Amino acid sequence: MQELFRNPTFLKLFLATFTSQLGNVVGNMAFAYYMVDRFSNQPSLASMAELMYSLPTLAVFWIVGVVADRFDRKHIATYSDWIRALLTLLLLLFVHYDVLFMCFLILFLRSSISKFFGPAEMGLLQGSIGQDQYVHASGLIQIISGVFMLFGLSLGATAYHFIGIEGAIIVDLCSFLLSGFLLAWAKFPEQARMPNGKNRVRDLRFSLVIKDFWQGLQYIIHNRLLLILISGFMFFGIVNGVFSVLPIFSMKYKLSPDQYVVHSSLVTVFMGIGFLIGSILGPILIRRYTRTPILITCLFLASLFLAGLGLVPRVELYFVIILLAGIAIAPINIALGSWLPELVPPQNMGRVNSLIEPVMMLGHSLALGTISLAFPVWINVTWLHLTLAICTVAVSFFYWRSLPGLVRKTTAPATAEQATP
Incomplete structure (x- = not known):
């Protein structure tokens, strides 16, 4: 496992995955508390927000894998983070002015963009480490999931209590930006980034x-x-x-x-x-x-x-x-x-x-x-x-x-x- 962390490419990818998940968890949990607190007499709105996280899977699953296999996976993962950072900035604006419909739309778009991160990240991981290291790498990723399962609810509640919904959204924004920069700074092998060679967006029909x-x-x-x-x-x-x-x-x-x-x-x-x-x-x-x-x-x-x-x-x-x-x-x-x-x-x-x-x-x-x-x-x-x-x-x-x-x-x-x- 120490060999994995001595690999600077894996280290940056691991930290990018951690910060990207942090951006998802803190804001989503805090937004759930915000919906229950702000619209306590309309519990269906909290369920609607949850739906905005799950529905995008059915909307984009048929294209995300194709994009991850045909284009530069490093760029896909990096821009997935940065586009979510931009959408998070818009979410901050709409929450501030209490435009609920646009908040739901931004949550849907942000969740849709996040679906492109996983396949690209898995491809980069596969091409950046040896086959004998897959088990330890998978174990480390599971530890990230365990940490967020353990502290995710608490992180959202703490952020909402001490810095409010707008502060929690700013934490999201910073997490996505940092994750994108970590991926941009990492040097991935060419085969990991584009295993099918270079392709142009205009050719994607x-x-x-x-x-x-x-x-x-x-x-x-x-x-x-x-x-x-x-x-x-x-x-x-x-x-x-x-x-x-x-x-x-x-x-x-x-x-x-x-x-x-x-x-x-x-x-x-x-x-x-x-x-x-x-x-x-x-x-x-x-x-x-x-x-x-x-x-x-x-x-x-x-x-x-x-x-x-x-x-x-x-x-x-x-x-x-x-x-x-x-x-x-x-x-x-x-x-x-x-x-x-x-x-x-x-x-x-x-x-x-x-x-x-x-x-x-x-x-x-x-x-x-x-x-x-x-x-x-x-x-x-x-x-x-x-x-x-x-x-x-x-x-x-x-x-x-x-x-x-x-x-x-x-x-x-x-x-x-x-x-x-």
Whole structure:
């Protein structure tokens, strides 16, 4: 891991990813508090703001991967940050004058532009480090996610309380500018920046975009190991969708009706601590036992912990088990996140990576739609947990039946090729 931080390119990319996520988290959380505080008699507006963060996925997912594979990934990531900084400046103006419709429009545009950052950043990461460093790099990125899961809500609340919504938006603005400058100063290899050679924007036609998108989709379909791995990302979408409301529902309707606000926030804290611990242990376990057994075992353990969450009678036990669940889930993310760069060639990385989020969003939407229809008429809090546990153990069983044989088939040719000389 020390070798990664001795690499100045990776260090700048890591810091740029951190500051870019900081810009997303602080402002979004503070804006949620602002909406609840400013329009307390219209709670639907807070839901509308949340929708402005999720809808852009469906609007631009078909083009972001094509752009990341055809143009300079360094420029894409850099300008993604700087354009969001400009939009954030406009958001500051519209919040100051209380123009709510324009605030929602800016949030939608800012979230749309942010979708171009991920595929470009993944491609730059793939081309800037060695293949043997993917696991540690994925672990470090998971640590960033754990930190923001742990402190994101608190950062937004603190910023809103002490410097107000306008101050929080200024923090966003500075974070995006700094992230863009870090990327602009970094020296990425030419192959990482433009794996398909130089292309001009004027040559990007709608028919070409559809053709490239279809080629990326076909690449996934024809690579069975990759297809099975990506199909598992729907599970993460389901988990994200359920967990976006499950802590509040568990405390409000079962464990702590009188103090559900405080206790549901603590659930996020304990989950974040578990993610941090799991992100540290994950690379060590994967190096020791390889990805496949760690992925299957952690999914099975996570299903046991999720079932336990639905059965516990006390808040304290819920905190302990959610921490253990976080420890189990983090290595799953690391195993999948570090596997993709090994399976996908650099020239297709953007298109493949851009298809992951729609799969997760599909699971996310299915989960929330089911909860909206079934809770609390047909299912209660306990059955929400148990249903999630059943889904998780089903994915574990699916991977157990399919992955080991596919991995052996995939690695056998490489092993034979090494033995031939």
